[in-house]
Amino acid sequence: MVRRSRNALLSLPFYLWLALGLIGPIAIIVVTSFLTRSPFGQVEWTFTLDAYRTLFDYLYLNLFMRSLGLAAGNTALTIAIAYPVAYYLTKLSPTKRTWLLTLILIPFWTSFLVRVLGFMEFLRLEPLGIKLLYTYFGVLLSMCCNYLPFALLPLYAEVSKIPRSVIEAAQDLGATRWQIFTRVFLPLSKRGLIVASMLVFIPSLGEFLIPDLVGGGRVYGLGSFLQNQFLSARNWPLGSATLSLMLIITFIAAKFFLNHESENEAMR
Amino acid sequence: MSGLRPEGLKLEGLTKTFVSDDGRLAGIKNCDLSILPGEGFSLLGPSGCGKTTTLRLIGGFESPDSGKILHNGQDITHAPPQKRKIRTVFQRYALFPHLSAFENIAFGLKTQKKSSAEISKKISEMSEILDIRHLLKRSIDKLSGGEQQRIALARALVTSPDILLLDEPLSALDLKLREKMQLELLELRKQLGTTFIFVTHDQQEAMVLSDRVGVMNQGQLLQVGSPEEIYFKPKSKFIAHFIGQTNFISADFISRLSGEREQILKFDYKSPEWMIRPENIDMRPLGTKIRDAHVGIEATVAEHAFLGQDRLTKVITACDKAILIKTPSHEKIVAAPGERALIEWEIEDTWCVEAETRS
Amino acid sequence: MIVFHFIAFLTLVFLWSPMILIVNKGFSWTAVEALLRRDDIWHAFSNSLVLGLGASVTATVMGTFTAFSMSFSSSKTRVRMLRGLSFPMLLPEISLGLAQMAWFMSVGLSLGWTTLFFGHFVFLFSYATWIMKLRVDSLDWSLVDAARDLGASDMETFKSALLPQLMPAFGASVFTCFALSLDDFLISFFVKGMNQTTLPIQVYGMLKLRIQPEIYALSLFLFCISLAGILIAKVCYPSAKSKLDF
Numbered sequence: 001m002v003r004r005s006r007n008a009l010l011s012l013p014f015y016l017w018l019a020l021g022l023i024g025p026i027a028i029i030v031v032t033s034f035l036t037r038s039p040f041g042q043v044e045w046t047f048t049l050d051a052y053r054t055l056f057d058y059l060y061l062n063l064f065m066r067s068l069g070l071a072a073g074n075t076a077l078t079i080a081i082a083y084p085v086a087y088y089l090t091k092l093s094p095t096k097r098t099w100l101l102t103l104i105l106i107p108f109w110t111s112f113l114v115r116v117l118g119f120m121e122f123l124r125l126e127p128l129g130i131k132l133l134y135t136y137f138g139v140l141l142s143m144c145c146n147y148l149p150f151a152l153l154p155l156y157a158e159v160s161k162i163p164r165s166v167i168e169a170a171q172d173l174g175a176t177r178w179q180i181f182t183r184v185f186l187p188l189s190k191r192g193l194i195v196a197s198m199l200v201f202i203p204s205l206g207e208f209l210i211p212d213l214v215g216g217g218r219v220y221g222l223g224s225f226l227q228n229q230f231l232s233a234r235n236w237p238l239g240s241a242t243l244s245l246m247l248i249i250t251f252i253a254a255k256f257f258l259n260h261e262s263e264n265e266a267m268r
Numbered sequence: 269m270s271g272l273r274p275e276g277l278k279l280e281g282l283t284k285t286f287v288s289d290d291g292r293l294a295g296i297k298n299c300d301l302s303i304l305p306g307e308g309f310s311l312l313g314p315s316g317c318g319k320t321t322t323l324r325l326i327g328g329f330e331s332p333d334s335g336k337i338l339h340n341g342q343d344i345t346h347a348p349p350q351k352r353k354i355r356t357v358f359q360r361y362a363l364f365p366h367l368s369a370f371e372n373i374a375f376g377l378k379t380q381k382k383s384s385a386e387i388s389k390k391i392s393e394m395s396e397i398l399d400i401r402h403l404l405k406r407s408i409d410k411l412s413g414g415e416q417q418r419i420a421l422a423r424a425l426v427t428s429p430d431i432l433l434l435d436e437p438l439s440a441l442d443l444k445l446r447e448k449m450q451l452e453l454l455e456l457r458k459q460l461g462t463t464f465i466f467v468t469h470d471q472q473e474a475m476v477l478s479d480r481v482g483v484m485n486q487g488q489l490l491q492v493g494s495p496e497e498i499y500f501k502p503k504s505k506f507i508a509h510f511i512g513q514t515n516f517i518s519a520d521f522i523s524r525l526s527g528e529r530e531q532i533l534k535f536d537y538k539s540p541e542w543m544i545r546p547e548n549i550d551m552r553p554l555g556t557k558i559r560d561a562h563v564g565i566e567a568t569v570a571e572h573a574f575l576g577q578d579r580l581t582k583v584i585t586a587c588d589k590a591i592l593i594k595t596p597s598h599e600k601i602v603a604a605p606g607e608r609a610l611i612e613w614e615i616e617d618t619w620c621v622e623a624e625t626r627s
Numbered sequence: 628m629i630v631f632h633f634i635a636f637l638t639l640v641f642l643w644s645p646m647i648l649i650v651n652k653g654f655s656w657t658a659v660e661a662l663l664r665r666d667d668i669w670h671a672f673s674n675s676l677v678l679g680l681g682a683s684v685t686a687t688v689m690g691t692f693t694a695f696s697m698s699f700s701s702s703k704t705r706v707r708m709l710r711g712l713s714f715p716m717l718l719p720e721i722s723l724g725l726a727q728m729a730w731f732m733s734v735g736l737s738l739g740w741t742t743l744f745f746g747h748f749v750f751l752f753s754y755a756t757w758i759m760k761l762r763v764d765s766l767d768w769s770l771v772d773a774a775r776d777l778g779a780s781d782m783e784t785f786k787s788a789l790l791p792q793l794m795p796a797f798g799a800s801v802f803t804c805f806a807l808s809l810d811d812f813l814i815s816f817f818v819k820g821m822n823q824t825t826l827p828i829q830v831y832g833m834l835k836l837r838i839q840p841e842i843y844a845l846s847l848f849l850f851c852i853s854l855a856g857i858l859i860a861k862v863c864y865p866s867a868k869s870k871l872d873f
Contacts, residue, residue: 010696011708013689014756018711021749025726028733085638088631100635107642110853111810113830114846118645120834121652145641165362168329171349172356173376173427183375187366198717206719209812213834223721230725230817240729243722254717 026247033240043236051241064245067222070136070211071204074143075151078200079193081144082151086159086192087185101156108149115146116213123214134216142214143204150203151196158192159185202250222246275340276463277303277326277431282335284321285487295321296487299335303465305430308457310466310474313484314510319467320435322484326465327356327433339430350379355424359435361416363408369419370404376427394426397459414445421456431463438473450476471511475499483507500545505623508543515549515591517542517618541623546594548617551581551602552610564612567591569603583611646850653847655840662844671829675809678825682747683755683804687797689748690755694763712753723750724817731818739820746818747811751804758803762796795864802860806853 036046054060085104089097107115119142123133132138162185170180208223217224222242229239278301285295296318303309311319324330326337328349337345344352355376363372370391377387395401398418403411411419417437424432437453438446454477457464468474474481475495482492491503502508505516518541558564567583570590579597584590593611603609652658662668693712697705715723727749731742770788779787812827819828826849833842 007696007699010692010699012692014693014696014708014711017689017749017752021727021745021752022711022715024734025723025730028730029722029726032729081634081638084631084634088635091628091631100639103639104642106854106857107646109806109857110646111827111830111846111849113810113812113827113834114649114849115645117830117834117842117846118649121648122645125648141641145645148638148642163360163362165358165360166364168349169356169358169362169364169423170375171329172327173423174350174379175375176350176379179379184364188364190366202717203719206721206813208721209831213831223719226721226725230728236729239725243725246719246722250718250722254714 029240029243029247031240032236033244035237035240037235037237042234048237051235051237054238055241055245060242063220063225064222064242066220067205067225070140070143070219070221071201071207073140074147074204074207075197075201077140077144078147078151079155079196082148082155082196083189083193086152086155089156090160090162104152105149112146112209116142116209119145119210120214133214134218136215136219139211139215139219142210143207146210147200147204150199154195154199155189155192158189158195162188198253202253205246205249275338276305276307277301277465278336278338279322279326280336280338282322282325282332282337284325284330284332288316292316294318294487296325296484296489299489301482301489301492303431303463305463306457306461307480308454308464308466308478310468310478310481311484312468312471312474312481312510314469316486317484318487319469319484323356323433323435323465323467326431327354328352329356353429354431354433355427355429356433357417357420357424357435357437359437360440361420363416363420363423365408367408368404369400369406369408369411372408372419373404373423373426376423380427390426391422394422397456398422398425413440414449417441417449425456425460425462429462431465434464434466436468437466439468439470446473453477475511483510485510501619502543502621505541505543505621508619508621513546513592513594514543515546516623517544517589521587521589539623540620542618542620544613544618546580546592547578549591549593549611549613551583551593551595552612553602554608554610556610558610558612561615562612563615563618564610566608567611568608569605571605572601583609649843649846650850652840653843653845655843658840658844658847661839661841662848665841667824668826668829668841668845671824671826674824675826678743678747679805679808680801682744682751682808683801686748686751686755686804687759687800690752690757690759690800691763691793691797693752693756694759697760698763698766712756715750716753720750720811720813724814727814728817737820738818739823742818743815743820743823743825746814747808750811750814751808754807755800755804758800759793759796762793766792799860799864802856806856 032043033051034047034049036044036048036050038044055064089100092100119138120133123138123142126132132141166184166188167180170184175183206223206226207221208227211219211221212224212227215221226239226242229235229242279299282299282301283295283297285293285297288294294316299318299322311322313319321330325332328344328347328351331346335345336343339352339354349356363369364375367375373391373394374387377390382390391404392401395404398421400415400418400422403415403419408416408419417440434453438449441449450473453464464477466474466477468477475498478495480492481495481498483490483498485506491498491507493501498507499511502511508514508516521542552564554566565585567585570582570584573580573582574597577597578594579599579601581593581595582590583593591611693708697708700708724746727742727746728738731738731745736742766789770792771784774784774788810827811825812831815825815828816831819825824832830842830845833839
């Protein structure tokens with residue numbers, strides 16, 4: 001239908017974007033991770049594994065682990081809240097459902113920084129009587145609030161597909177509410193849970209603004225570390241090594257997630 | 269509790285009204301019904317008549333506004349589905365997609381905390397009865413509609429309920445499969461002795477599957493009786509119209525033909541109409557003498573329609589009334605379209621119904 | 628069941644309280660006055676607008692080409708292209724920003740408008756292509772046949788048969804990309820030049836210093852713009868159920 005040459009022309013933007021916007025930058029990072037840092041913060045073209053060695057030094061590994069912990073904690077908390085809300089949505093009438101969804105999503109249409117400022121103000125007020133601003137838990141809470149729709153939407157999409165009759169069949173066959181949840185509801189929402197986890201966990205790994213602003217520099221995550229290495233400490237190889245590691249983790253998680261997705265695509 | 273003679277299911281004054289998705293008032297009003305143990309009973313009616321609501325109330329998925337449901341003397345009106353000895357086969361089967369066929373069937377037994385040995389034994393027995401042994405290991409999405417239905421039946425029946433509720437069980441199957449399943453369901457019920465309650469809008473299905481039929485419309489239970497009763501002696505024009513085809517003739521017309529006013533006066537309906545089923549009408553060549561105990565008039569043939577086993581003929585009388593006649597198609601055609609013939613029927617075959625006023 | 632009511636309610640409280648607090652504080656005359664005096668903020672704002680519009684339109688146009696290219700390719704190529712497109716959407720933004728910065732510097736580009744523009748274009752491209760792909764996949768090609776049948780040239784066919792069908796999605800894509808670009812901090816932060824600033828970067832700077840009253844007014848202003856944006860979107864696409872479908 002369309003001549004090969006025409007299609008080649010049409011796809012040119014894509015391949016240019018891929019090469020110059022994605023592959024090039026990633027390649028540079030990977031390459032830089034194997035280079036040496038010169039005394040003045042430049043980069044010397046000498047192959048070395050120093051950057052990776054430093055990274056696996058327990059100090060830095062500790063940092064890495066803490067960031068992973070923060071991301072994991074955020075994911076767990078966000079899903080713990082989004083899951084019941086998603087279920088709740090399916091129990092509402094269609095009009096109420098749209099209203100609730102819209103109400104939840106409106107704050108997310110505002111600028112991210114505005115929301116962060118909002119969190120800071122909110123935490124400053126110490127709603128539960130405890131000091132939350134500039135603390136780890138405050139950061140966690142803010143991140144959770146920020147990532148909620150990333151978990152809610154896929155969970156809701158999956159949960160709303162569970163036919164009511166299947167739940168009624170389980171009731172009919174004598175299952176208690178807890179049994180219905182564990183034996184029917186949970187297995188049938190597995191896919192949504194995986195998608196939600198991926199969509200929250202991966203971006204939280206590189207979260208920089210919230211730990212920086214809400215945490216006031218006291219909560220030090222990967223994001224802050226990277227910013228530090230690249231701009232202040234000017235240790236590009238170390239920063240690149242960290243980035244490469246993060247990319248690998250993302251790549252593995254994304255591969256797992258995309259494979260799962262394409263399995264479903266193939267079955268359709 | 270046990271040891272009592274089972275009394276079956278009783279609905280007393282059951283009422284539930286609600287606004288359906290398209291804004292209409294739906295549900296049932298003051299429904300009284302008794303269903304005997306081991307009976308095959310159908311709730312029949314057009315969509316929106318309340319039959320599904322009734323089924324869901326019996327199954328425990330809805331709570332009535334007022335009224336009672338008694339099962340073997342026990343009040344189960346507000347009991348949740350888990351606590352009733354009643355199982356439901358849902359319209360689209362509602363099989364658990366993440367479990368295999370075997371695991372689906374085992375579900376109800378697992379919640380009853382039966383041992384694996386007992387579960388295997390019961391499923392084995394049920395597989396014999398329903399001929400599904402070869403399907404047990406399969407996952408649900410690899411089963412055809414008919415196979416899914418059997419698994420759904422097995423899942424419900426393996427827990428030995430007193431009553432099985434079936435919501436339009438055969439509507440998703442094609443004709444041949446439907447006919448086969450109708451007979452199988454009949455045999456299944458006789459074999460197990462379980463009470464089967466069906467909900468259907470297909471009157472032919474209701475008649476095949478049930479000992480008794482309850483016809484519903486607009487939330488009311490209009491008539492309960494055997495299929496023959498419903499077919500030959502319907503109580504209202506609506507029921508007569510809903511079940512099979514029929515002709516309606518006014519009282520005047522009949523009396524002019526027969527001169528037997530006494531028969532008309534026997535029924536005191538407000539607005540009586542007489543019905544005669546097309547298969548009870550014979551067509552004869554013009555000029556034939558009308559037989560004893562028969563009523564006959566002359567009419568012009570409008571058209572013939574070949575239905576396979578039968579032939580449907582439409583004739584128009586002198587006063588422009590259209591009448592349908594059904595004859596076996598192997599019989600010779602008495603008159604071609606445009607020609608005139610005598611149509612006659614036995615007076616005994618006419619039946620009087622109440623012509624309802626539209627509410 | 629009441630537990631669920633409670634959770635949903637609590638969620639709304641936690642999501643809206645920050646907003647309400649800001650609106651409250653931003654609604655004072657002093658804050659607004661202070662805001663209006665800050666030229667640097669308005670300069671950053673206009674930067675963001677120009678950048679956003681430019682990058683969005685470019686990304687959408689390129690995205691449209693790509694969407695068409697995908698629909699003409701074999702399914703194997705299509706899946707691979709889709710994977711490539713989706714990958715940056717899954718990456719943490721900070722890695723994209725840093726990698727871009729390293730890349731630009733290593734090829735000798737000094738950080739400035741070009742790099743800022745390209746940086747935005749790169750991350751917007753995925754979203755634009757996704758949105759246009761949704762539309763291109765469901766195009767009615769019989770209109771093209773009809774136009775050809777009636778003797779239209781290639782350009783005329785495109786203008787009358789394809790363009791009208793693409794326009795709504797085009798608008799939606801530009802709109803979405805514009806919102807994303809306007810809100811971007813991480814990528815802009817690393818790929819911008821020394822003296823450049825965009826609105827989010829400006830706000831970040833202000834937040835790190837000390838809380839001045841004009842911040843609240845600015846936040847209120849941005850919040851109102853977002854609401855206006857949602858309303859405009861609702862008016863233009865009344866049948867869309869969420870911001871995810873068109």
